[in-house]
Amino acid sequence: MADDVSNAIDFNDIKQSVEESLGRTPEGWSGLVTKLFTEVKEYCDLKGVTYPFVLQIKEKLGEFRIYHRCDDRHIQSMIAETIARANHSCERCGNSAETQLLDGWYKTLCCWCGHDVVSKRHPERHRLFGVQKKPIRDQMTCSVCGFFAQIDRTDDRNRCPACVKKEW
Incomplete structure (x- = not known):
């Protein structure tokens, strides 16, 4: 069987090929990967050195992934560092973030982007993250919306910055 898998990265148009995989988030994950x-x-x-062969770039269960074939240790290290950084950065804006449970899906979003995404789906709710009626971790x-990892000191x-600004 012939290997008909194409490289996910076109090294002549890196930005475009990254955005085809991740969407257009120049301040978030697509900017980081570009x-x-x-x-x-x-x-x-x-x-x-030969360019690495990138099989796939994606998010899975809220974590960033790059599947590739590359034997060069320096390139492997660069990829590993980017993955580690992405997994603690908002996929949309690049702010510090942790993976959250949003409507049954895991996403890595900061409190601002998380509030934006979930509030559009459920404008009537205040408890936006995690599992409803579960105790605070x-x-x-956040004592109001359930967002984990960003609290306004x-x-x-004990609210996240977005809940403080909304006066929830």
């Missing part, structure tokens, strides 16, 4: 593969291309051109969980009610 920068990665631009640096990989520069490295390969400088060292005379710890002191890093100036707020005595």
